[in-house]
Amino acid sequence: MKTRDLILPLLLALPGSAWASEEEQQQPRGLPAEVVLLKTQPLTPVIQAVGNLQANESVIIRPEQSGQIRKILFLEGQAIKAGELMFQLDTALYDAALTQSKARVSLSQQEYQRAQSLLQRKVGSQNDRDAALAQLRVDEAEVSLAQTRIDKMNLRAPFAGITGLRQVSPGDYVSTGQDLVELIDTSSLKLDFRIPEIYLPAVAPGQAVRVAVDAFPGHIFSGEIYALAPSSDARAHNLELRARIDNSDDMLRPGLFARIELHGNADDQALLVPEQAVMLQEGAFSLMRVNSESMVEIVPVTLGQRRPGKVQILSGASAGDTIVTAGHLKLFPGMPVTPVFVDGSSDAARPQEAAQ
Numbered sequence: 001m002k003t004r005d006l007i008l009p010l011l012l013a014l015p016g017s018a019w020a021s022e023e024e025q026q027q028p029r030g031l032p033a034e035v036v037l038l039k040t041q042p043l044t045p046v047i048q049a050v051g052n053l054q055a056n057e058s059v060i061i062r063p064e065q066s067g068q069i070r071k072i073l074f075l076e077g078q079a080i081k082a083g084e085l086m087f088q089l090d091t092a093l094y095d096a097a098l099t100q101s102k103a104r105v106s107l108s109q110q111e112y113q114r115a116q117s118l119l120q121r122k123v124g125s126q127n128d129r130d131a132a133l134a135q136l137r138v139d140e141a142e143v144s145l146a147q148t149r150i151d152k153m154n155l156r157a158p159f160a161g162i163t164g165l166r167q168v169s170p171g172d173y174v175s176t177g178q179d180l181v182e183l184i185d186t187s188s189l190k191l192d193f194r195i196p197e198i199y200l201p202a203v204a205p206g207q208a209v210r211v212a213v214d215a216f217p218g219h220i221f222s223g224e225i226y227a228l229a230p231s232s233d234a235r236a237h238n239l240e241l242r243a244r245i246d247n248s249d250d251m252l253r254p255g256l257f258a259r260i261e262l263h264g265n266a267d268d269q270a271l272l273v274p275e276q277a278v279m280l281q282e283g284a285f286s287l288m289r290v291n292s293e294s295m296v297e298i299v300p301v302t303l304g305q306r307r308p309g310k311v312q313i314l315s316g317a318s319a320g321d322t323i324v325t326a327g328h329l330k331l332f333p334g335m336p337v338t339p340v341f342v343d344g345s346s347d348a349a350r351p352q353e354a355a356q
Contacts, residue, residue, distance in 0.1 A: 030336035043270030051193030098146035202264025288324035
């Protein structure tokens with residue numbers, strides 16, 4: 001038998017790997033790993049929050065001076081206009097003080113005129129004239145003070161609204177600062193609520209909100225954001241917003257618990273991954289990413305909006321990344337894997353899609 005006849009069968013019996021290229025021999029091979037290619041897509045944040053309705057304006061009517069209530073000029077639950085008289089307190093003492101002050105002013109005016117006349121005739125001094133003028137000004141101030149005290153015994157509505165339940169009756173003696181009745185304006189209602197600070201770019205004054213309250217199941221009220229707090233809560237990391245709800249039909253009441261939903265500004269470059277791709281370790285979220293060498297690496301991420309089966313990635317990953325979606329317990333950093341794309345993409349498409 002010839003030598004070449006023996007060599008040919010031996011070569012054919014060598015394993016296929018012996019014929020593989022050097023590049024293929026160096027390529028790591030590992031466990032198959034289900035992955036997806038991270039892509040940008042449009043996302044409109046749907047933000048949900050809770051809050052409590054508040055009156056547009058609310059005040060407790062309190063007297064600035066003590067005295068006896070002479071008249072109550074409203075009914076409980078009555079709508080009143082701005083400036084309308086609500087309480088009259090007894091002013092007898094202040095009326096007497098006003099009369100006395102006016103008499104002093106009259107006398108002071110005569111004294112001043114006399115001093116002025118004497119000065120013009122060169123028989124009086126300028127000091128006497130100035131003293132008389134000063135006394136006249138003091139007495140006029142006493143008149144103004146007495147009149148102000150009388151005015152403050154008449155308590156008026158600072159704005160148009162609805163009166164609450166009064167706490168006093170005619171004839172009661174009330175002290176300075178004592179609660180008499182609440183006055184509220186419910187023509188529109190304020191709604192304060194808080195959202196996570198990550199949604200700051202997605203909200204702005206003028207955005208519409210949808211509001212639901214337990215008192216009216218199935219009924220949705222409309223409102224509009226009109227103010228954002230100038231600073232975020234440093235401890236809770238949330239932002240306070242204020243919306244206004246029209247209440248011209250008088251259905252709502254201040255204090256009601258409200259559930260709020262608003263649609264933020266759309267993000268055309270949002271990154272979404274399947275929920276099962278996200279890992280929680282020691283209170284922090286992370287993803288398993290397959291690098292260009294088909295090695296596993298763990299990257300910390302910040303989460304944003306959630307959608308059914310998906311979650312938004314705000315930071316930590318980029319478009320074009322290959323993200324592991326299953327089998328995390330079998331994998332560890334630095335481990336070689338064979339990516340199995342389960343989102344319809346392919347390994348060959350990675351460089352092209354990442355560059356887009």
